[in-house]
Amino acid sequence: MLQAIIKKGKVLAEEVPSPILSKGEVLIEVSYSCISAGTELKSVGNSGENLLMRAMKQPDNLKKVIDLAKAQGIAKAFSKVQQKVKYGTPTGYSNAGVVIAVGDGVTNFQVGDKVAAAGAGIANHAEYVVVPQNLVIEVPKGLDLKLASTVTLGGIAMQGVRRADLRMGEYGVVVGAGILGLLTLQFLKNSGVRTIVSDIDENRLKIAQELGADMVVNPAKDDLVKAVTNFTGGNGTDAVIFTAATPSSEPLSDAFKTCKKKGRVILVGVSGMEIKREDIYQKELDFKISTSYGPGRYDRKYEDLGHDYPYAYVRWTENRNMAEYLRQLGEGKVKLDLLINKVFPIDQAEEAYGSLQGPDKPIIVLLSYSPKEDKGAFARVTVNPEFSSRKGVLNVALVGAGSFATAMHLPNMERMKDKYALYAVVNRTGHKGKSVATHFGAKYATSNIYDVLTDDEVDLVFITTQHKDHAALVLKSLQAGKHVFVEKPLATNQEDLDKIVTFYNDGSNSKKPFLLTGFNRRFSKHAQEINEHTKNRINPLYVSYRINAGFKAASDAIHEHGGRVVGEVCHFIDLISFLTNAPLVSISVDKINPTNDQVRKDDNIAIVLKYQDGSVGNLQYFSVGNKNYQKENLEVHYDGKTIIMDDFKKLTGYGLKVKELTSKVSEKGQYEELLYMHEAITNGNWAITLEDMAQTTRATFMIQNN
Structure with a gap:
């Protein structure tokens, strides 16, 4: 299938495999998708900059790269960044089309339904998309899919209006007459709000007038604050909805100044954030942020897992906001005739994005897609x-x-x-x-x-x-x-x-x-060296293994499907079992009792493993420690000897001489396990016996269910 990819300052249509449907998702054959002139063009611009400039603008991503370099080395971190730059990223977050398949658990949609879909990185500019059901909205009968493809932008604008909470007869100012501003204008007018629109583009102000704005102001020519004050009888506006995108703080300052006492400013777009106390203090203004399409946004349980909010308590979720937008579109209460300027086929994605950067910038540009005869021929x-x-x-x-x-x-x-x-x-x-x-x-x-x-x-x-x-x-x-x-x-x-x-x-x-x-730790140089000494022991081992696992929020996906015990503790059980080389006969478990929900029981546990040869493994796995402390420490005691392994970076022996192993990064055996795997397949010797793999896995189930 064809998909739009941002790469080195351009957007290109590339042939990629079509996505695969999972539980709770809807597979859509896209008819139209809507380009976001603000968000997406910014991403296109950033992709054309050198790595240093991008790092300066995206400090959070830079930190991730630094953390990766610390954990896996500079070469691997740099290689990962190079891949991202070279091959680009998908783009798009608003489209409409026809359902061609539904995943398990989806009951609201069926094959053949016309739908709209939202979600950055999900509802992409692509011939086929897979979207979680809470981000899919049924298109009202008779509504053109071309119009419905703007659903995400409609949801964003509607949430801003809800945050402003303006009532019939009140005054509202919309700063910015782009797509979000012009949709906001129409929602306000539909609600009986007397609306003023501000923008420096005269053509867009003319469109605002045609869509019913009570007054338009070009702040490059006229004083916005004076104009609003005069229009409102000297009182100021009840609320400002800021939909513009600018690095300057001055437009936001003017927005505050246009407000009446106890007024409010809602930030939907992007602004410089140098807020002057004198702009807001004396009038006791409220400054609110409008988060994307509404309640549910950035909530993984809502968006990915399909958990809805109770209608009685959360009247307007992001899905219900977008459904209301489509309803108003279908009834002709919101008009896009003057806003949709151009439609390009997906294979002309580069020209479509180029049109948004010309002197006569269109407000809305759509991409169109031709239906395919064979829906399943694009996987490879x-x-x-x-x-x-x-x-x-x-x-x-x-x-x-x-x-x-x-x-x-x-x-x-x-x-x-x-x-x-x-x-x-x-x-x-x-x-x-x-x-x-x-x-x-x-x-x-x-x-x-x-x-x-x-x-x-x-x-x-x-x-x-x-x-x-x-x-x-x-x-x-x-x-x-x-x-x-x-x-x-x-x-x-x-x-x-x-x-x-x-x-x-x-x-x-x-x-x-x-x-x-992939129980790689047993294959590490450190574990193999320890085993060389312990395999000829006289008496059983006493093993103490401490894992400073690091905190993960209770809502993190890592806690699902067996959680950290099944997904991580298996590593450490396997390593202890490898060193004892004996069957596991009993497991004892204890967990902390947290005083609040910030800390989980199941990733703060003490485990005692007893083996048939008499060896004991004492495993402490916790997430309440400090992240700057070493992650793993292994102590192996036997026959008057002690071997200490520090985070797979250093090995030290007491009462015996061990091979000197030191490294700057943890070397946990991932390389060596591939050598053992090749040996197993080539020469028929299992790297880990089936019984050992099953024993470790069963042990994690017992611990998790304890």
């Missing part, structure tokens, strides 16, 4: 037709092109070109999959897992998706005869784990593919 895109399989080298299909896989596993594979070759990339969003496939030289990218499962050239399926999908993908891949590497955890529930174990223990004599779960 070939990026390297010259790819050639090599003898002795494993062809890898990466499933899930997330940040860890692209920053850690794939660079490690590149260092082992004699052992691994990235052959295919499977990802639910097409652009990311294609970018990764191109960067690392894969033959193709796809969003359909069956493309790789039925491809005889694929030797190893490398699964790095969300935890909840691991077990199902493992089983499908094994049943297809593919060797499998899966990042931890192997499964998130006992039923799924049992299915994988049953696959191997079905009584058949057929040769089964190999499986490795």
Whole structure:
């Protein structure tokens, strides 16, 4: 499918795999999408700047890069930034089209429904999009999808009007006569508000007059404050809705000055934020922010998981705001005839964005899409037709092109070109999959897992998706005869784990593919060195393992599908089990009792593991510690000897001499585990036994359910 991509100061239509539908989502064949002249043009401009300028403008992103460099090294951090710059980012957040499929749990929509959709990074400029159900709105009968594609902008403008809370007969000033300002004007007029519009563009002021503005003011020619004061009989306006985008603080200062005592200013757009106390203090003004489309925005439970707010308590959610906008459009109470200037087909995306930067800037530009006969023919895109399989080298299909896989596993594979070759990339969003496939030289990218499962050239399926999908993908891949590497955890529930174990223990004599779960710590140089000393011990081990895991908010997705115990603690149980080399016979668990909801019980736990040989593992996993303290500390005590491992950076022995291992970054065995995986597939020796992987996974279920 074609999708608009921002890349190096331009917007280009690129062929990418179509997205894959998941639970709670709606698959839409897009008919029209609306370009946001403000937000998107800013992103286009930023993409054309050098890295230094971008870093200065985006300090939060710079901090992320610095943190990545500290954790994984400068080279990997720089490589990740280069990928982002080179391959660009998808754009768009407002479109309309026809439903062609719905995911499990979706009951409000069915195939054939005409809908509009919202969401940055979701409702993209693309021929097909997958959108969570709470960000999809049914289009009223008779409403042109061309008009409905502006739904997101309508929702933003409507939320600003709701925040202003203006009543019939009151005065309202709209600063900025772009799309948001002109929609705001119409909402205010529909509510009986006497409305003044301010802008420095005379053409847009003329449109505002035609749409019913009671007065228009060009602040470049006339004094806005005086004009508003005169129009309101010397009292000032009840509220200002600021929809302009400017780095200057002066327009905002003027907005305050136009207000009556106890008035209010609502910031919908962008402004310089040097607020003068004298502008707001004497009149006791309220300054409010309007957050995007309304309640539910930036709430993951609402947007991604489909949890609605009770109608009686939250009358206007973002979905209900956008539905009301479409209703008013359908009834002709909001008019876009004067606002939609141009429509370009998606393959002319560059020209469409270019038109917004010319001297006669249009207010609304749309992209159009032609319906396709075959809705399922766009999952796969070939990026390297010259790819050639090599003898002795494993062809890898990466499933899930997330940040860890692209920053850690794939660079490690590149260092082992004699052992691994990235052959295919499977990802639910097409652009990311294609970018990764191109960067690392894969033959193709796809969003359909069956493309790789039925491809005889694929030797190893490398699964790095969300935890909840691991077990199902493992089983499908094994049943297809593919060797499998899966990042931890192997499964998130006992039923799924049992299915994988049953696959191997079905009584058949057929040769089964190999499986490795990414319990990488046991393969690290530090763990291997410790094991060299402890494997010949006389008495059992006493192991103390402390993990300063770092705080995660209660709403973070990391707590779902088994949480941090199933998803992270498995690492540490596996390492202790590796060192004891004995079956686990009992588990004791205790958790803290927090006094409020800021801290969770299940990521502040003390675990005692007892092994058949008498060894004891004492594991302390907590999130209440300070982030500047080291993350992991392992102490192994036995036979009058002690070995200390500090955060996989340093190894120290007491009562014995250990190999000197020091490094600036933690070396946790991700590179070495790939060596062991290759050895297992090549020579038939499992890197970790199935029983060990199952034992560790079962242990996490017991701890989580304790």
